[in-house]
Amino acid sequence: MDLRFSPEHVTLREEADAFARGLRPTLEHDPEWRRQGMLSDGDSREITRALGAAGWIGMTWPIELGGRGLTHVDAALVEEVFGYHWLPLSLYLLSYKTVGCALERFAAPELRERLLPAIARGELTFCQGFSEPGAGSDLAALATRAVRDGDRYVVSGHKIWTSSAWAADWIYLAARTDPDRPRHRGISVLVCPLDTPGIEVRRFPVLGGGYLCEVFLDEVEIPASQLVGEENGGWRVLMATLDFERVTAEKLGGLAWVLDELERTLEAQGRAERARERLDSLRGQLEAARLLSLRAADLLDRAEPASAASAMAKLAGARLAQRLAAEASGLLGLDGLVDGEPDASLGGRVGSLVRAAVASTVSGGAAEIQQIVIARRGLGL
Ligand SMILES: Cc1cc2nc3c(=O)[nH]c(=O)nc-3n(C[C@H](O)[C@H](O)[C@H](O)COP(=O)(O)OP(=O)(O)OC[C@H]3O[C@@H](n4cnc5c(N)ncnc54)[C@H](O)[C@@H]3O)c2cc1C
Incomplete structure (x- = not known):
């Protein structure tokens, strides 16, 4: 890898710096912002809309999906600048960098076209529902069930430590679609709005500022068209999502x-x-x-x-x-x-x-x- 930064990198970082400086006066009036520790989960809804409106979300995606056709190295250099200015980035990171980049790689074309441009505009945000009370480090132990019923899945389970679920629009869910297969081969990834009937989100304050959430799913109906990747092929999708994160x-x-x-x-x-x-x-x-x-x-x-x-x-x-x-x-x-x-x-x-x-x-x-x-x-x- 060539570690010399190009003039384009320098210009991109200057643009990001000017944008972030422009947001500082608004942020500095917010007492919550001052209390934000590193890695915290504060309210990032307004900043996400501002980032989207200014074209900073989905940098690595193709232009026709709302992106700018830049590289992950470009995005990392910009994110360093945003981090230096303490922009609250929780929803940006979840919606674009983690979930969004996985959607770009694994979602079917129609789902990608439906979701990615809205994420890039800062108008659609995601949280990530992987961890469960009995499945954290051992993610393959997850017990949330998704049962296929015609053209939909019916999902029940309990997610925990879900960052920004209280503020996000949609959830990116890992669920077990085949309990009879070996653990890693019976998991699928689904997406759905958090206001779908049967979903309850409870948030609780955390040590470093902001909140984490529990998400309860009780017979939640999700159209089969909202499956990401292949049925029972979710493990690959989950691992790639974590690489982005x-x-x-x-x-x-x-x-x-x-x-x-x-x-x-x-x-x-x-x-x-x-x-x-x-x-x-x-x-x-x-x-x-x-x-x-x-x-x-x-x-x-x-x-x-x-x-x-x-x-x-x-x-x-x-x-x-x-x-x-x-x-x-x-x-x-x-x-x-x-x-x-x-x-x-x-x-x-x-x-x-x-x-x-x-x-x-x-x-x-x-x-x-x-x-x-x-x-x-x-x-x-
Ligand atoms: C601030 C924060 C935000 C988070 N946001 C999200 C989110 O948005 N979405 C989501 O799905 N999850 C989220 N999580 C959950 C996070 O991914 C899990 O907490 C993490 O994977 C650890 O799982 P666990 O808490 O169940 O701990 P456990 O898996 O029970 O681990 C407890 C301890 O045992 C150790 N351990 C476990 N297995 C092994 C092993 N095989 N070998 C050696 N040591 C081991 C671990 O390293 C750890 O120190 C978040 C967590 C935090 C703290």
């Missing part, structure tokens, strides 16, 4: 901001030199995580296997979030932990980062699972 460039953008601001604050206090070794080591770890994330994006662009690379990128970013949270709170002391106050060090972001970073080695697949993916698919162990 694990290129977490936006989170690295947020961490880069924390590191820059930490250094500036320590310099203003005349304490930066004493912390130099720690700051440099964090910067090295950040650059390594960025390169891993761009490498995974590059593999997605080449349609080459990206699971091990995206697991490495995800793990490096998650570990960096935790280390940076610990170092920043140690270096700033108690003042650094005041939450959401504009006058606090780093605008009060470190306190919420400390709490939100706890989940960074769980969300999107636990650290141990990333290590297993790297060992098996990357190293062939």
Whole structure:
């Protein structure tokens, strides 16, 4: 992979920077935004509409589906910029980068044409219903059932930890369509609006700010035309969806901001030199995580296997979030932990980062699972 950024990359990042700066005055008036920690799940509906209206959603999709025909590397570079400005990206990431990119690859043409242009305009948002009370790391244990009945499926089950289900329009669901087949070969992916009769969403607050949800499905009728990929072929779709999800460039953008601001604050206090070794080591770890994330994006662009690379990128970013949270709170002391106050060090972001970073080695697949993916698919162990 050629790591020199082209003039087009530079221009794209400048455009993204100007767009994000334009949104800052609106965001800064919102007390909720100040309390957002890294990786949190706040209200991102308004920002998603603004991103869509300005053509920032679906960057990698073809123009006829509402996209811009750009690459995953382009998208990652833009997402770093958005992350640096702390744009609330939860619905953008779910609707475009995770679910949307999987729909682009696996959905039938009619379903793609129905959903992708609306996602790209920021008018249709998704959440992702994979995890269940008995199926997290062991996703193949999922028990939600989808029973075929003519031209529809009838779905019942219980999803948990569903980010943004309270704010999204549709859900992207993993369900078991054949309980008699081996576990991985009896799963399918379906999509449906969250206001379909039989769906109940309950949200609860989480440590890092914002909410997670439980989604209860009771005999929910979903047209068979809303199946993504093949019946019982869902495992492949799920794994590819996770590959898209694990290129977490936006989170690295947020961490880069924390590191820059930490250094500036320590310099203003005349304490930066004493912390130099720690700051440099964090910067090295950040650059390594960025390169891993761009490498995974590059593999997605080449349609080459990206699971091990995206697991490495995800793990490096998650570990960096935790280390940076610990170092920043140690270096700033108690003042650094005041939450959401504009006058606090780093605008009060470190306190919420400390709490939100706890989940960074769980969300999107636990650290141990990333290590297993790297060992098996990357190293062939
Ligand atoms: C902030 C956040 C947002 C999330 N958003 C979503 C979402 O939008 N949609 C969704 O579907 N899910 C979501 N999740 C759920 C997430 O994917 C799961 O929490 C994660 O996959 C772990 O599953 P679990 O919670 O059931 O833990 P478990 O699978 O029970 O794991 C518990 C611990 O055991 C370890 N462990 C389990 N199996 C092994 C093994 N084989 N070897 C070694 N160690 C193992 C794990 O690493 C972990 O440390 C979210 C989670 C969080 C925290």
